[in-house]
Amino acid sequence: MGTFMIWIIRLFLLFMAVTYFGIGAWAIVSPLFSGLEIDYPSITDYIGLSITSIIGYSELAGLYGGLNLAVGVLCFMGIFSLKYTKISLQLLMFLTGSIALGRALFAAVPSTPPLVNHFFIFEIITFTICLLFLRLYKPLKEIG
Numbered sequence: 001m002g003t004f005m006i007w008i009i010r011l012f013l014l015f016m017a018v019t020y021f022g023i024g025a026w027a028i029v030s031p032l033f034s035g036l037e038i039d040y041p042s043i044t045d046y047i048g049l050s051i052t053s054i055i056g057y058s059e060l061a062g063l064y065g066g067l068n069l070a071v072g073v074l075c076f077m078g079i080f081s082l083k084y085t086k087i088s089l090q091l092l093m094f095l096t097g098s099i100a101l102g103r104a105l106f107a108a109v110p111s112t113p114p115l116v117n118h119f120f121i122f123e124i125i126t127f128t129i130c131l132l133f134l135r136l137y138k139p140l141k142e143i144g
Contacts, residue, residue: 013078021072027064093130096123
């Protein structure tokens with residue numbers, strides 16, 4: 001079971017690496033597409049934000065771009081090292097759990113939009129998978 005489980009974890013981390021790296025790259029180049037008048041969907045349209053000042057581009061590149069790129073790289077590193085596997089799963093669990101918590105707290109405020117959307121579902125599923133991997137795969141428990 002150990003060999004099978006590590007390959008499942010590696011496939012999960014590969015999926016997360018591609019997903020997060022892709023989101024990060026998209027966030028960084030998205031403003032360039034609109035500036036060059038290239039007809040490509042903007043990440044701001046997808047996530048429902050609009051940039052109203054110059055600092056907004058920096059925030060988009062930093063928070064959505066740089067952070068997601070780094071998470072993607074860390075997940076990729078986790079494919080090859082059990083130490084980074086554990087760190088990657090812990091980071092993903094913390095990140096997605098924190099974002100889902102923020103959404104839940106916001107949804108508790110009267111007259112706010114509904115809680116359940118595809119982002120929230122992704123975050124809850126990712127959090128749960130990471131928690132299960134960290135709990136069930138014994139070699140990850142042995143890493144300090």
